[in-house]
Amino acid sequence: MFSHRVPADHSTNRLSAAVEERRARGAPILDLTESNPTRCGFQYDESALLAALASPGALLYEPHPQGLAAARGAVAAYYEEIGSAADPESLFLTTGTSEAYTQVFKLLADPDDEILVPTPGYPLLDVLTGLEAVRLVHYRLLYEEPGGWVIDRERLRASISTRTRAIVVVSPNNPTGSYLKRGELEECNALCGDFGLALIVDEVFSDYGRGRDPLRVRTTAGNDGALTFTLNGFSKLVGLPQLKLGWIHVSGPRQLTAHARERLAFVTDAFLSVSAAVQHAAPAIFRQRAPVQAQINRRLEENGRALEDCLSGLSGCRVLDREGGWYAIVRIADELSDEDLAVRLLQEEGVLVHPGYFYDFPAGEFLVLSLLPRTGPFREGAARLAALLS
Ligand SMILES: Cc1ncc(COP(=O)(O)O)c(C=O)c1O
Numbered sequence: 001m002f003s004h005r006v007p008a009d010h011s012t013n014r015l016s017a018a019v020e021e022r023r024a025r026g027a028p029i030l031d032l033t034e035s036n037p038t039r040c041g042f043q044y045d046e047s048a049l050l051a052a053l054a055s056p057g058a059l060l061y062e063p064h065p066q067g068l069a070a071a072r073g074a075v076a077a078y079y080e081e082i083g084s085a086a087d088p089e090s091l092f093l094t095t096g097t098s099e100a101y102t103q104v105f106k107l108l109a110d111p112d113d114e115i116l117v118p119t120p121g122y123p124l125l126d127v128l129t130g131l132e133a134v135r136l137v138h139y140r141l142l143y144e145e146p147g148g149w150v151i152d153r154e155r156l157r158a159s160i161s162t163r164t165r166a167i168v169v170v171s172p173n174n175p176t177g178s179y180l181k182r183g184e185l186e187e188c189n190a191l192c193g194d195f196g197l198a199l200i201v202d203e204v205f206s207d208y209g210r211g212r213d214p215l216r217v218r219t220t221a222g223n224d225g226a227l228t229f230t231l232n233g234f235s236k237l238v239g240l241p242q243l244k245l246g247w248i249h250v251s252g253p254r255q256l257t258a259h260a261r262e263r264l265a266f267v268t269d270a271f272l273s274v275s276a277a278v279q280h281a282a283p284a285i286f287r288q289r290a291p292v293q294a295q296i297n298r299r300l301e302e303n304g305r306a307l308e309d310c311l312s313g314l315s316g317c318r319v320l321d322r323e324g325g326w327y328a329i330v331r332i333a334d335e336l337s338d339e340d341l342a343v344r345l346l347q348e349e350g351v352l353v354h355p356g357y358f359y360d361f362p363a364g365e366f367l368v369l370s371l372l373p374r375t376g377p378f379r380e381g382a383a384r385l386a387a388l389l390s
Pocket residue numbers: 095096097098099122170173174202204232233234235241245246
C-alpha cells in the first residue's frame with residue numbers, strides 16, 4: 001500500500017521516549033538542544049517585519065519559476081555584501097533550504113542514484129534523500145589535533161560509484177561547525193570533473209564563523225570549477241525559520257550551468273511554492289541580518305564560555321574546538337555511552353542534550369549541545385551535566 005520512501009517503523013528512541021514521559025507528567029526540562037531562534041529570547045524588529053509582510057504586492061499572484069526578480073535581487077545583494085558576485089538569473093527561491101535540497105535531488109538523481117553526504121552530519125539529510133528515493137552514502141570528516149575537522153579525501157574518492165550524482169558539503173557543517181577549506185573545494189571540483197558529479201553546498205550557518213581563516217571558503221556561490229548548487233535561507237541567516245524562504249544559487253561551467261538552470265526551472269515551475277508575501281518582504285528582512293546575527297553571535301560566545309567553565313577540570317571530558325555554527329560538541333569519557341548518559345542526564349537532572357550517535361558520531365563518545373538557549377538556563381544545564389560527569 002505505501003511507498004518504501006516512507007519508513008514503516010516510527011518507534012521512538014530511548015531519549016525521545018524519556019522526553020515524552022517527562023513532558024506527560026509536567027516535569028520541567030532544561031533543553032540544551034533548542035535551536036529554534038524564535039524561542040531563544042532574541043529581539044526582532046517586529047514592526048518592520050510585520051509591515052514588510054503586509055505589502056500590497058502580497059495580494060497579487062505573479063508566478064515565476066525562479067521567484068520574483070526583486071526578491072532575487074535582494075539575495076544577490078547579500079552575496080555582493082559578502083564579497084561574491086551572484087547574478088539574480090542564477091538564483092531560484094524555495095520554501096526553505098530543505099525544499100532546496102529536494103529540488104536539486106530531483107534535478108540530478110534518478111531513483112537509487114547516490115548522493116555523498118558528510119558524517120558526522122545533519123540527520124535530516126537521511127530523510128530528504130530517502131523521500132527522493134535516492135541513496136545516501138556517507139563520507140567521513142576526521143577530527144585532527146590541532147586543526148579540527150577535515151574531509152577524509154581518500155574515503156571521499158573511494159565512495160564514488162557509477163551511481164554517484166553529487167557531493168553534499170555543509171559549510172559550516174551541522175554539528176561539527178567546520179568550514180569547507182580552499183584545498184577541499186579544489187579537491188571536490190576535481191572529483192566532480194573526473195566523475196561527472198555536481199557539488200551541493202549548504203551554507204545556512206556560513207555567517208556564523210569564529211575568527212578568521214584565509215583558507216575558509218566564504219561561499220561557493222560563483223564557484224565555476226564544477227556545477228555547483230549553493231543553498232541558504234532565512235532560517236539561520238536572519239533567525240527566522242518560520243518565514244520559509246530559502247534559495248539555490250547555480251554556478252559552474254557555462255554550458256552545464258545553462259542546462260541545469262533550464263531543467264531546474266522545470267522542477268520549480270511545477271511547485272511555485274514560495275509565498276508572495278515573503279518575497280515582497282525579502283529586502284526588508286535582509287535588513288534584520290546584522291542586528292539579529294549580533295545577538296546570536298553574542299549568545300553563542302557566552303554559552304560556549306559557560307560550557308568551557310563548567311566542564312574544565314573534568315578528566316576525560318573536553319569541548320571540541322568550534323570554528324563556526326550553532327553547536328558545541330563534548331567528548332565524554334569512554335566508560336559511558338552517549339545515549340546512556342543523555343537518558344540519565346534527563347531523568348536525574350532534567351537536562352536534555354543530544355547523544356552524538358544522532359549525528360553519526362562514532363563509538364558513543366560525544367554529546368551535542370545547541371549554544372542558542374538563553375544563557376541562564378544554559379549555564380545551569382551545563383553545570384548539571386558537569387555534576388553528572390564528575
Ligand atoms: C545544515 C542545515 N541545513 C538546512 C537546514 C534547514 O533549513 P530550512 O529551515 O531553511 O529548511 C537546517 C536546519 O536546521 C540545517 O541545520
